[in-house]
Amino acid sequence: MAEPADRSAELAGALARVRQRISAAAAGRKGPAPELIVVTKFHPASDIRLLAALGVQDVGESRDQEASAKAAELEGLGLRWHFIGQLQKNKAKSVVRYAHSVHSVDRASLVDALGKAMAAEQQASGRPDLACFIQVDLQDGGGEGRGGAAPADVAALADRIAGTRGLALAGVMAVAPLGADPDAAFSRLAGISQDLRLSHPAATAISAGMSQDLEQAVAHGATHLRVGSDVLGARPPVR
Numbered sequence: 001m002a003e004p005a006d007r008s009a010e011l012a013g014a015l016a017r018v019r020q021r022i023s024a025a026a027a028g029r030k031g032p033a034p035e036l037i038v039v040t041k042f043h044p045a046s047d048i049r050l051l052a053a054l055g056v057q058d059v060g061e062s063r064d065q066e067a068s069a070k071a072a073e074l075e076g077l078g079l080r081w082h083f084i085g086q087l088q089k090n091k092a093k094s095v096v097r098y099a100h101s102v103h104s105v106d107r108a109s110l111v112d113a114l115g116k117a118m119a120a121e122q123q124a125s126g127r128p129d130l131a132c133f134i135q136v137d138l139q140d141g142g143g144e145g146r147g148g149a150a151p152a153d154v155a156a157l158a159d160r161i162a163g164t165r166g167l168a169l170a171g172v173m174a175v176a177p178l179g180a181d182p183d184a185a186f187s188r189l190a191g192i193s194q195d196l197r198l199s200h201p202a203a204t205a206i207s208a209g210m211s212q213d214l215e216q217a218v219a220h221g222a223t224h225l226r227v228g229s230d231v232l233g234a235r236p237p238v239r
C-alpha cells in the first residue's frame with residue numbers, strides 16, 4: 001500500500017482531473033454546478049480520511065455493512081453519506097443512522113421501510129429528513145439486476161415518498177444500461193425528471209453519471225455525479 005503522503009497526492013491529482021472534467025462539461029450550462037459524490041465502496045476508510053482532508057464532503061457507498069462501519073469510524077469529519085446500492089428493507093434501520101440520502105429507492109415496500117425507520121430515528125436523534133432519489137431502470141425489463149423502478153412506476157413512488165413523514169423526495173437516479181448509449185439513457189432520464197417535476201416541483205435532483213459517462217450526464221442536466229474509479233483507482237475485486 002502507498003504511503004499516506006503519496007496516496008494523498010495521487011488522490012488530489014485524480015480529484016482535480018475529475019473536477020476539471022466536470023467544470024468543462026458544465027461550462028455554459030445554466031443553474032448550479034453539479035455536485036460530486038465520490039464513490040468509495042471497497043476502498044479503505046483511510047482513503048476517505050485523505051479525501052475529507054482534500055475537501056470532499058460527499059461520499060457514496062453501496063453496501064450497508066461496509067458503509068455503516070466506515071461512517072462510525074469517520075464520525076466527526078462532517079461527511080455526508082449517500083447510499084447508492086440496492087437496498088434490502090431489513091437494512092433500512094441501519095442505513096438511516098448514517099445516511100444523508102438514498103439514491104436507490106425503487107419500490108413501495110422500501111419507501112415504507114425507510115419511513116418507519118426514519119420515524120424511530122428522528123424521535124431518537126432529531127436527524128433531518130432523508131433525501132430520497134427514485135432509481136429508474138432504463139433497461140426496459142431489466143436483466144442486469146441493477147435495480148430500479150420501471151419508468152411507469154415513478155409517479156406513484158414519488159407520491160408515496162412525498163406522503164411519508166421523514167422522507168424528502170429529491171428527484172431521480174439512474175445508471176446507464178451496460179452497452180447502451182449513455183446519451184440516449186440520460187436524455188430519457190431528463191424527460192422522466194421533467195414529468196416528475198410537473199407534480200413535484202421541488203424534486204429537481206438528477207443523480208446520473210459515473211467515471212465513464214459523467215460528461216454525457218452533465219449534458220443532460222445531472223445535478224449529482226457519482227464517481228468512483230476515476231478518483232480512487234480500480235476497485236479491489238468484489239469479495
Ligand SMILES: *Cc1c(COP(=O)(O)O)cnc(C)c1O
Binds near residue numbers: 041210227228
Ligand atoms: C460503483 C458505482 C458508481 C461509481 O462507478 P465508477 O465507474 O467507479 O465511477 C456509481 N453509481 C453506482 C450506483 C455505483 O454502484
